[in-house]
Each structure stands twice: as structure tokens, then as C-alpha cells.
Amino acid sequence: MGRRVELLTRAGCTICTGAAARLAELADELGFTLTITDVDTAAADGDPALRAEFGDRLPVVLLDGAEHSYWEVDEPRLRADLRKLPPK
Template structure:
């Protein structure tokens, strides 16, 4: 269980072939650390936050840890586990 209270967010978009496997890995990892995974579709969010799609839309999926980019295209699971323990 993680007492630090990290936030893990996955940025995705419909039709992204790499997004579903990334989500599955992150759901399992978040459960292990007692965290909730937040998923945001950058295209759906663009009406309220167009900068999100502009910044991350060309390299999805993107994993954010505590609001900062942690990895993209693939989940860097080893690094994420290390960072979640901090």
C-alpha cells in the first residue's frame, strides 16, 4: 500500500492500439499500490483543455505521475514501481 498518495493518469484516445494494453498494466499496478487510475481521452478533454491534446496527442499513450509526464508509448513499469515507492 502506498501512503504517499501518488496520482497515476493515463492519457489515451479512441482507436489507439497501444492504449488498451497500457491501461490493463496500469490498472493492475495501481491496484497493487492501492491507487486509482485516472484515464483521460485527450480528444474528449480538448474542449476544456486543448493544450492537453496539443502537448501529448502525438505520443499516446502517456503516463502521468503526479501530473508530470512519466513515460509514453509504453508503460515503463520498472521505473514506475520505483517512483511509486518514493
């Protein structure tokens, strides 16, 4: 199974839009699977946990389900962690 990167975001978050674009480029380059989750939509659909935990510091990048960075994509760290950590 390949590496998974998830971006937590919400509508109207301009830095989230930039983070999504950069992660999409990196996904093509580095070969990870990228998913984008709107925490407000998830909460409206019955899963408020993401918004409760991460909603005050979006965007949040999760690597294989664990928090990796927030407010920005920490690209050097992400590249390093993708190289050294085995997939879960």
C-alpha cells in the same frame, strides 16, 4: 493523499488499451489512484492543452501530474518512483 497516475489516451489507440489494462492491475497491486483521460474528448470539452502537448506520443503516463513515460508503461521505473517519491 495517495499517489495519482493518469493515462492519456484516445479512441482507437490499441497500445493505449493495453497500457490502461496494465495500469489498472498495478493500481490494485501498488495502491495508486488511476484516471484515464481521452485527450480528444478533453479538447472537445474545451481543454485542448493535453492534446496539443501529448497527442503525438500517446499513451502518456503522468505520475502526480508530471510526465513519467510515453508509448508504453515503464513499469520498473514506475514501481521505483512510487516507492521513492513522496506524494505531492
